[in-house]
Amino acid sequence: MRSRTLTILMGFTVAASLAALAAAWRLPGDNRGYEPVQPINYSHRLHAGEMQISCMYCHSGAEQSRYAGIPSTSVCMNCHQEVRASFELVQQEAQDAEAEDRTAERIVSSELQKLYDTLALDDQLRPLEDKAPMPVPWVRVHTLPDFVRFDHRPHVLSGVSCQSCHGPVETMERVRQEAPLSMGWCVNCHRDVNEHGVAGKTAYASLDCTTCHY
Numbered sequence: 001m002r003s004r005t006l007t008i009l010m011g012f013t014v015a016a017s018l019a020a021l022a023a024a025w026r027l028p029g030d031n032r033g034y035e036p037v038q039p040i041n042y043s044h045r046l047h048a049g050e051m052q053i054s055c056m057y058c059h060s061g062a063e064q065s066r067y068a069g070i071p072s073t074s075v076c077m078n079c080h081q082e083v084r085a086s087f088e089l090v091q092q093e094a095q096d097a098e099a100e101d102r103t104a105e106r107i108v109s110s111e112l113q114k115l116y117d118t119l120a121l122d123d124q125l126r127p128l129e130d131k132a133p134m135p136v137p138w139v140r141v142h143t144l145p146d147f148v149r150f151d152h153r154p155h156v157l158s159g160v161s162c163q164s165c166h167g168p169v170e171t172m173e174r175v176r177q178e179a180p181l182s183m184g185w186c187v188n189c190h191r192d193v194n195e196h197g198v199a200g201k202t203a204y205a206s207l208d209c210t211t212c213h214y
């Protein structure tokens, strides 16, 4: 009796995991198009596209670790200590001031004001004494389940571009998920890499279950 229950239970487990496997292969785990609103309207189109700041300037983790990483506000302040509004607004204020025969005011963009607020800075960008700086609570876009092992480093170092997995981020006002991030998506590319190589070089990307599963 006991061993029979056990057999049935095991049967269920196998069936359940096969069903899950089939589901994972068939359904493209679809979170594609997910584009959460962020606490600050930071634009990749402006920074990485128009201004051509390299992805690595902010996501250098991608070459060194599992995680690409989100830059801290101090990286933003390398520029936004000086740049407090768009060039257009600053120029507009300069023209208005001249026409009205007064000195131009220092314009601060409302989106950048949010950045200064999280850093607890006053309107001269000096630290406020009664407030503590906080990180920007960016909303995560891409997430894999906990049982999947993913590492940026081997991908980036072998020459897979950020865009082949994340789409044309440098054109996005707000980041959205382009790829399905399903098992079929990972495995298809690994197969393709083994047949055709990557970035003009031969490469081997394992298809073993334990490569991607703990």
Ligand code: HEC
Residues within 6 Å of the ligand: 038, 042, 044, 047, 048, 053, 054, 055, 056, 057, 058, 059, 070, 071, 138, 139, 140, 141, 142, 143, 162, 163, 166, 169, 170, 174, 175
């Ligand atoms: C000046 C800094 C900066 C540069 C340059 C930059 N990023 Fe980002 N990136 C950020 C910040 C801040 C976030 C978090 C807010 C957001 O999602 O927009 C982010 C988020 C992302 C995300 C979403 C992460 C998640 O939550 O899943 C991806 C993907 C990404 N960046 C890829 C890129 C790529 C590809 C490039 C180059 C084409 C690039 N980034 C250039 C600052 C930058």
Ligand code: HEC
Residues within 6 Å of the ligand: 040, 041, 042, 043, 046, 047, 053, 071, 073, 075, 076, 077, 078, 079, 080, 083, 085, 086, 087, 088, 109, 110, 111, 112, 115
């Ligand atoms: C290499 C310099 C540089 C870095 C680093 C940088 N920015 Fe910018 N950013 C600019 C410039 C220059 C502008 C204004 C462009 C223009 O004239 O429209 C700007 C514009 C902006 C604006 C739009 C302002 C408005 O209201 O028009 C926001 C918001 C912003 N940046 C947020 C960020 C955040 C958040 C980070 C860090 C993750 C960051 N920036 C990093 C140079 C930078």
Ligand code: HEC
Residues within 6 Å of the ligand: 055, 056, 059, 062, 066, 067, 068, 069, 070, 142, 143, 144, 145, 150, 152, 155, 156, 160, 161, 162, 163, 164, 165, 166, 181
């Ligand atoms: C082979 C596909 C692939 C490539 C290539 C790739 N990414 Fe990712 N990226 C992912 C996946 C999958 C996740 C979600 C990982 C997770 O949930 O553990 C992710 C997450 C991220 C995140 C948010 C979480 C983190 O890791 O900190 C950022 C930012 C990011 N990628 C940026 C980049 C940048 C920049 C590049 C190029 C230098 C790049 N990625 C190249 C697949 C890729």
Ligand code: HEC
Residues within 6 Å of the ligand: 144, 148, 149, 150, 151, 154, 155, 158, 160, 164, 165, 181, 182, 185, 186, 187, 189, 190, 193, 198, 202, 203, 204, 205, 206, 211, 212
């Ligand atoms: C666009 C193609 C592409 C996609 C999509 C892709 N990979 Fe890869 N993967 C590669 C390449 C190329 C390598 C490295 C081959 C080499 O080092 O020669 C690799 C290597 C790996 C490694 C390291 C294996 C080792 O031996 O160290 C892991 C783990 C991995 N991938 C997991 C994933 C997971 C999980 C996904 C899906 C979320 C995924 N990959 C999606 C192309 C891809």
Ligand code: HEC
Residues within 6 Å of the ligand: 017, 018, 020, 021, 024, 028, 029, 144, 145, 148, 181, 182, 183, 186, 187, 190, 206, 207, 208, 209, 210, 211, 212, 213
């Ligand atoms: C290249 C990476 C990769 C390889 C190799 C891989 N998987 Fe996966 N697997 C994934 C990813 C990513 C997911 C999550 C997909 C999702 O969330 O839609 C997944 C999901 C699953 C699931 C679904 C779990 C659930 O609860 O939905 C099962 C079961 C599974 N894999 C079993 C296997 C088996 C068995 C093998 C070996 C034949 C294997 N995987 C090889 C990346 C991989």
